[in-house]
Amino acid sequence: MQTFKTWAKTPPKGWNSWDCYGASVTEDEVRQNAEYMSQHLKDYGYEYVVVDIQWYEPTANSSHYHAYADLEMDEYSRLMPAVNRFPSAKDKQGFKPLGDYIHSLGLKFGIHYMRGIPRQAVYANTAIKGTDKKARDIAKQNSICPWNTDMYGVDTNKPGAKEYYRSLIDQFGEWGVDFLKVDDIADSKLYGGHLDEIAMLREVIDESGYNIVLSLSPGPASLEHGAFLQKHANMWRLTDDYWDNWHQLYDMFARCEKWAPFVQEGTWPDCDMLPLGHIGIRSVDGGGSDRYTRFTKAEQRTMMTLWSLFRSPLFFGGELTDNDEWTLDLLRNEGLREMHANGLHPTQLSRKEDIVIWKTVTETNEWVAVFNLNDEAAEIELDLSHYFDKDGDACTELFTGEPFTGTTTRIEAHDVKVFKL
Numbered sequence: 001m002q003t004f005k006t007w008a009k010t011p012p013k014g015w016n017s018w019d020c021y022g023a024s025v026t027e028d029e030v031r032q033n034a035e036y037m038s039q040h041l042k043d044y045g046y047e048y049v050v051v052d053i054q055w056y057e058p059t060a061n062s063s064h065y066h067a068y069a070d071l072e073m074d075e076y077s078r079l080m081p082a083v084n085r086f087p088s089a090k091d092k093q094g095f096k097p098l099g100d101y102i103h104s105l106g107l108k109f110g111i112h113y114m115r116g117i118p119r120q121a122v123y124a125n126t127a128i129k130g131t132d133k134k135a136r137d138i139a140k141q142n143s144i145c146p147w148n149t150d151m152y153g154v155d156t157n158k159p160g161a162k163e164y165y166r167s168l169i170d171q172f173g174e175w176g177v178d179f180l181k182v183d184d185i186a187d188s189k190l191y192g193g194h195l196d197e198i199a200m201l202r203e204v205i206d207e208s209g210y211n212i213v214l215s216l217s218p219g220p221a222s223l224e225h226g227a228f229l230q231k232h233a234n235m236w237r238l239t240d241d242y243w244d245n246w247h248q249l250y251d252m253f254a255r256c257e258k259w260a261p262f263v264q265e266g267t268w269p270d271c272d273m274l275p276l277g278h279i280g281i282r283s284v285d286g287g288g289s290d291r292y293t294r295f296t297k298a299e300q301r302t303m304m305t306l307w308s309l310f311r312s313p314l315f316f317g318g319e320l321t322d323n324d325e326w327t328l329d330l331l332r333n334e335g336l337r338e339m340h341a342n343g344l345h346p347t348q349l350s351r352k353e354d355i356v357i358w359k360t361v362t363e364t365n366e367w368v369a370v371f372n373l374n375d376e377a378a379e380i381e382l383d384l385s386h387y388f389d390k391d392g393d394a395c396t397e398l399f400t401g402e403p404f405t406g407t408t409t410r411i412e413a414h415d416v417k418v419f420k421l
Contacts, residue, residue, distance in 0.1 A: 014048025019317025022063025022283035023054035036320040038105035050110035058082040063283035076129040077121035099176030110179025116151035129167040133160025145184040173210035186216035202232040242272035243286030277318025298415035308336040335398040372411040
């Protein structure tokens with residue numbers, strides 16, 4: 001049997017519904033983004049279409065949760081898509097029709113799921129498939145999510161707990177789910193993390209035989225758990241929700257420096273989604289509502305460069321069908337794609353007065369990125385021979401394609417230059 005590290009060889013890339021639709025995305029919106037991805041981004045490595053939180057909540061209409069809402073659920077304590085939002089899920093078909101459609105486009109299908117078992121399953125004491133146990137037998141009712149009322153934790157020591165998680169993974173596999181984002185599990189403001197439930201999820205996914213990417217949220221994940229996360233997950237978040245604010249992008253550099261040693265094939269520290277393009281359509285998070293990203297073009301280059309050389313998963317957060325050519329070109333940039341797919345040993349080489357230098361290498365090229373995190377443009381003395389391992393004169397800048405042979409370069413505020421040898 002394949003292990004998750006043998007088939008998840010490159011960091012996942014795709015689209016996630018949260019940044020633009022919060023908890024309220026509909027099937028039509030998922031389909032239109034999938035169709036755009038298939039036409040414009042599939043050939044550039046973008047393949048995952050992910051339905052984020054509360055697809056089982058019929059009244060969801062923004063990024064605000066409705067406390068103790070009635071949720072769609074089957075007789076085995078498992079949440080089901082809300083048919084008023086996902087009409088193809090009628091007659092207990094679940095997400096299989098939508099998953100089949102996304103697969104027909106040559107793409108992969110992902111969903112979000114909250115850690116644990118639905119509270120309403122516990123109140124009704126519904127069955128656990130494959131066992132004589134019921135929801136109350138496995139629920140850990142003193143293990144809750146502080147920001148969402150949907151679930152209780154699962155006591156992994158109780159008989160029936162593994163069968164519950166196995167029944168979820170079997171259902172997701174039958175639906176064609178290729179990517180599972182599990183929330184309220186990587187970090188907890190109340191409990192500090194839920195390693196037991198992470199380990200159980202990993203076990204049942206591996207035993208199922210389904211190739212499902214396991215992504216853990218929210219952050220910040222604990223650095224002391226880094227080795228555990230590498231063993232049990234494909235992705236884990238380094239931050240709480242990341243938005244289009246410069247201070248959050250600035251902060252990410254320190255996080256990436258600490259987590260860089262954990263970037264390996266099959267396991268990817270996750271800087272979170274890319275809040276680019278048209279976001280906040282039905283979301284009021286991140287300090288603003290319906291808007292195009294507040295990041296400047298310089299800041300967008302900086303973010304895409306850091307995420308790419310660090311090899312963070314790349315999930316676009318905006319409504320893809322509203323993209324302009326500049327945004328599309330940034331997502332398809334050849335140099336960034338090479339670093340992201342094939343880079344080795346991303347390393348911060350230096351940071352002085354907020355001039356930050358990172359390096360990564362591929363089989364054919366060396367890449368050095370020079371970031372100016374200051375609020376003003378800077379003239380930077382730069383002898384690239386100090387950073388490249390090989391000798392050579394054919395050094396070009398990634399975004400302009402221009403050769404660089406000098407010893408100084410000017411970088412605008414919050415911008416980056418990336419040099420390839």
